[in-house]
Amino acid sequence: MVPLSHLFIALLTTPLFLFFLRIWRRRHAPTSRRNPPPSPPKLPVLGNLHQMGSFPHRALHSFSHRYGPLMLLRLGQVPVLVASSAEAAREIMKTQDLTFSNRPRLSIPGRLLYNYKDVVFSPYSNYWRRIRSICVLHLLSTRRVQSYRRLRKEEMSIMVEKITRLGSSSAVVNLSDALMSMTNDIICMHAGPMQKLNIVLVGAMAALGKKHGGGRNFSELLMEFEELLGVFPLWEYIPWLNWTRRFASLDRRIDRVAKVFDEFMEIVIQEHRDREEREDIDDGGFDFVDILLQFQRDNRNSSPVEDDTIKAIIMRAS
Template sequence: MVSLSHLLAVLISTYLFLIFLHKWRRSHSPEPRKRLPPSPPKLPLIENLLQLGSAPHRSLLSLSRRHGPLMLLHFGKVPVLIASSAEAAREIMKNQDLIFLNTPQLSIASRLFYDSRDVVFAPYGEYWRQNRSICVLHLLSSKRVESYRRVREEETSLMVDKIRRLCASSKPVNLSDVIYAMTNDVISRVTLGKKYGSESDFKETFAEFGELVGILPLWEYIPCLRWMRRFDGLDKRVERAAEKMDRFLEVVIEEHRVRERREGDGGELDFVDILLDFQRENASLTPIEDDTIKAIVLDMFSAGTDTTFTALEWAMTELIRNPEAMKTLQNEVREVAGSKDEIDEQDLEKMSYLKAVMKESLRLHSPIPLLVRRESTQDTIVLGYDVASGTRVMINVWAISRDSSLWKYPEEFCPERFLGMGIDFRGLHFELTPFGAGRRGCPGITFAVAVDELALAKLVHKFDFRLPNGLKMKELDASESSGATIHKKCPLIVVATPRVF
């Protein structure tokens, strides 16, 4: 017979062996399979890069219709989450805003913006929070935006005078150039204290700067191709542009330091004044360096000029292509203006169709259709899919604005859809977020819209428009440029006829 002690030893040994086997199987078993967002087929090395094409917002919309509103693409070695629905945008920019607050560090933008010391490209952290607070509370608060009302009214009136002079020559007007000059002059005065748009050297430097910011070189995504940097000349271009812009800003800052202008002197403080005041007043607490001031000024100037001009150019384009909408807007503006020769900003509050036109134009033509890129700071789950830390995020607001489940006849320009509708573009309604939302949303919405609405009202109040050479309105070319900001590919050339009062 088997002794009790022997049986007990066998049982204990068996029990210990089973425990060991269980632990061994757990340690050698694969991790639970993650549920990743759907992905299109990809090629070796470059992965999904070729699928972006020359118009990424359009290519990504096409892909999302086949693979779903949340996709995982790989640009070389970089995983990128593509969000193409209002639900996905809400999850990223509201429900999980804190997780997606970081922004990827891009070599060109980092160099141009003083090692990302600005707000747009700075990584999430205390430094970014301080700079954003400065922008929101000191540069772009409602009170501060209101203080620049005189600048907006003066420059939009000068724009009207310029068009009137061009009309006298009986030649077509390049409305794109006129609008760009006006927005550049407004932003120059508000940001730098005076106009710089007429100086050709500044225009060339700024144009080169803007072009470089939008470049994402192949070696940014595929590390093994970094040797290309030695031959493509891009680093030298970036270095030259950064040095020229730095010399310009250095002169601007020194001029402001010498004059030390204050609001009590009877003039508006420009952004450089405000930042230098902040620097002096907080020297012992939270000091900001000159390079930080330069980086923030660059943010305000580049983003303010480009997006404001683009939004207004597209609004005029759509109105000219849609004569009935143009006539409705002209009737509203002229009725509100009455016998007044000049429209002011107080009149805008009575113009509901004007505001609907701006909303509809921004729906169809988001200035930055893929918004500013974000990056996840930790592993998370979005709409049931696993998203790893360090995944970049692109939100295709252009695609969301064409979602037929959200918008009736989404490809048509129809401002009437916004009359009586509570949807706005200030980051609360994710069907329409051309300026982004959450903490990474654009803090300059109020300022940009104030410029565009006033300029648009004055244009349709003072002029009637038609196309040159007998072209019909529907024949107006509305093709898009390439780049981070989507302009009209061809300038808007019109025949402007002054209205006879």
């Protein structure tokens, strides 16, 4: 049996040995490698995470003045290349776009968006090129965008009138809430202009609220969905801390929101299918869900589109 004193010494010396071994490897690494961009000093495990603070954009702005428009950060064990000038961004996004076109597989977007079936978080692949083509040619074409111009102008006028009315009464105007409300109304219009589909959305949320203890409206659920997409848990950057997630409530929130949104989108898709069987809708009355369902029917044999893909595209469009 190993004495406790020896075990204690081993626990203390092992991290120091690994730290100095890493330094030795760096100093004796081959010099023929390409020179990396300048990088701020970093800690062994955290990297530069401790330097981000509460306002990472300010920290990155300060770093750019010191280390230049292109720098390399280490967020835990994840290397991050930061471009802080128009020239560097143009080089990455236009000149070298194929080199930098891939996306990291973040766990939260993968769980919320059907294993990266959307166009934003999907890794660069044949699948991504395919759904991007669907979005560009069928959802976001110039003709399609112009067809919703009247709806956007109406919702914008309603928002301006509401802000003007509140401003004239000396009330505090929350622009974030006003913009979110307008965006939500436009999304609901796109999701179902025949009846604004808000009736269907409210009915769906009411039904789901009974099962999930909800009672919240679509805007609140959408805000929580967007908030989760912006969460970067520590175990994404330091994998050996993955065990700490069992003590956090984040996984339960992700599962709850993913389940509610999935049932919600099932109701929306089924409502569109039922409406298409009852009514003869011309192309001018099509919304995003109608367009994707039609593409699914037309390409059932050659290039099938799954319901999960439609859900993921609509969720990111919102």
